[in-house]
Amino acid sequence: MRGGRAWLGLAALLYLAISLLLQRRVLGDFDGSAIGRLSTDPTGFTWWLAHTAHALTTGTNPLVTDLQHYPVGVNALWNTAVPLLGVLLAPITFTAGPAAAFNTGMVLGPVVSGVAAAAALGGIVRSRAERVTAGGLYAFSPFVLAHLQSGHLNLVWAVLPPVLLALAHRLFVRDLRRPWLLGALTGLALALQAWLYTQTLAVGVLMLVVLALVLAVRYPHRAAARLPALLKAGFACLVVFAVLAGYALYLVLAGPARPRGPLRSPEYGSADLANTLLPTWLTAIRPVPAPEMQGNLGEQGGYLGVAVLLLIVLAVPACGTAARVAAVTGGVAWLLALGPQLFVAAEPTGVPLPWRVVLGVPLLGEIEPVRLQGVVTLAVAVLVGLALDRFPRPVALVAILAVVSWLPADAQRTTATAAPAFPQLAGQVVETWPRITSDWYGGADPLRAQIASGFGYRLTGGYFLGSDADHPVLIESPWNRYQAGAAWSELVAGPWRGFGHLPAPDADAAARDLRATGTTVVLVVPPPGHDPSPVLDWTRRVTGSAGVPLEGAWVFPLAATLQR
Known part of the structure; x- marks a missing residue:
């Protein structure tokens, strides 16, 4: 032609x-905002683009990873990993x-x-x-x-x-x-x-x-x-x-x-x-x-x-x-x-x-x-x-x-992508609170902190499509007893204040759940405007650690010494 x-x-x-x-x-x-009205799916795509670039530089498999949902891991082809775009866009990922x-x-x-x-x-x-x-x-x-x-x-x-x-x-x-x-x-x-x-x-x-x-x-x-x-x-x-x-x-x-x-x-x-x-x-x-x-x-x-x-x-x-x-x-x-x-x-x-x-x-x-x-x-x-x-x-x-x-309206929106970095957690297996969820607004934010930290640590939670031994289908990592106790402590201290007489969760059982997944550190990032005291107290009981303040967050070593 x-x-x-x-x-x-x-x-x-x-x-x-x-x-x-x-x-x-x-x-x-x-690089400080992402196209889209909601945050979770842009976060998921950004995570996979960053993961593909990370795999290219480290020689690891970009298609099967345990950087989230540890230790089971995630299958990229059952997720929106877009590995072809990850490779094509890698120069931008590396530079910008x-x-x-x-x-x-x-x-x-x-x-x-x-x-x-x-x-x-x-x-x-x-x-x-x-x-x-x-x-x-x-x-x-x-x-x-x-x-x-x-x-x-x-x-x-x-x-x-x-x-x-x-x-x-x-x-x-x-x-x-x-x-x-x-x-x-x-x-x-x-x-x-x-x-x-x-x-x-x-x-x-x-x-x-x-x-x-x-x-x-x-x-x-x-x-x-x-x-x-x-x-x-x-x-x-x-x-x-x-x-x-x-x-x-x-x-x-x-x-x-x-x-x-x-x-x-x-x-x-x-x-x-x-x-x-x-x-x-x-x-x-x-x-x-x-x-x-x-x-x-x-x-x-x-x-x-x-x-x-x-x-x-x-x-x-x-x-x-x-x-x-x-x-x-x-x-x-x-x-x-x-x-x-x-x-x-x-x-x-x-x-x-x-x-x-x-x-x-x-x-x-x-x-x-x-x-x-x-x-x-x-x-x-x-x-x-x-x-x-x-x-x-x-x-x-x-x-x-x-x-x-079919003319489009001037209605496209963006969401913020800023996240703290925790290089001190390199080599750790991290449980986060708030937990990682599929909630459209902020549910996957801990994944951005992991990106900002250069994938130095693994996450027990995740936002993905997959499974584990007990769940044939998952769209996020299942609840454990630590997370249930953290949610209970926030409710009893907040909207359910009058129900403080209800039995408290079992901290020892929660600790066993964390150790069963290989967790070495609990990372608590208090949301803006929330009193973190109830969750911090609960996490101290579970981990036996007083906690270390770090970049607006708290880190609680569980089974390994925090690298400084």
Whole structure:
């Protein structure tokens, strides 16, 4: 494609300008704040980026670690570890810090995704300007905006769907002259995604199969003629994927510390039908306030709106085969994204939906169906590009209205990332209070202190997906009796002051729990405005140590001497 690099470069600069404008609040403090309204998920991603860089310099395994949830450890491939981005962003992690690396990834994710979408439309949409418009619509869609606000680095890098679209166009539609090469490129794309985020990999494979079936039904004779070449491509794809991502697949299927049961209710990740017509406050034009919807804010990115629905109605009969295939494939993805039963304004209706068929399929059943909305977004981008490029003026005008209806609001937020460092704890196994939790606001803050300390110590707690001998599925380390006693002491000294006559927790049993995990030090970091005395007294009873004040915190050695 002559001039291809130049126009894609201009598109990248345009998308980068938009991304920087949306995230301008973080630019003045790039390593002291993180993109996202909540803190826990940005903290988790920052921890994994820092851990990957740490592993590169120490020669340790970046994919299985006991730096949190000690001694069981954590399996990176069952978590949002984004190891591929960890390696690519490592120079920024080393020089500017892990929070700056996270913010860089959040700014660049939509840019790269948009460029991939614009490039993928090269064989479908003739005009470069329309491709750039469609790519921008995909890059800053309600789906991406929602995950930007939630700090989901893995999902704002929505690169695989447009890459698979480009490959599928060559595999299923254009002249298939080099099936081995195209199959190998498909295997490469899937392998790279395996090292980025496995759920998007599963979504991509599922929708690639759906697209193949849609085209086979539409053109059965062509499908039969292409079958031998597609089998060659499929074999090449599997070989390349096995070589490049075999270890990742092992970690998912049989690796240590992996979950041994369903991660959550399959209905947790269902899209809400109301979100199809009503945007959240992340979209600039909101005709009416959005009601409560199923799922958290990060999963409420399925807005289509009246203009987009009207575009679909007009484009399907007027815009040719490409539009019809995009509409059908996007429609299948939209229906599957609604999950196993229909939700309307957060209320379950009991109406069964096709996703129920997928629930028993290994790995596919673990997909949060709402994530299929990224494919719906790509289908809309294709329809907009086609309508602007070559079809009747009324359809093009509706496409313009669709683009305007998706304009993002100036609503992106940041959270602080500052954390104390405790280099004195080098070599220790640390129990923290407050404990590490999955709470959206501050629950994972002790992980930031560990990053600031250069991973010099291990944590018995953690925020992760995994398991242990007693719990087939965990999203955070389980409670122990030390933590229960610390919570009891705060309650009795605070809102439950009148219940001080209740039996106190057993300090000796709490100490045994700590020693069973190999804990050598208890670190108490009093939250601002809280009286730390009850927890400090309880910790003294458990550890037998008076405690050492350290950087606004207290350190209580349990079974090893604190290094000074």
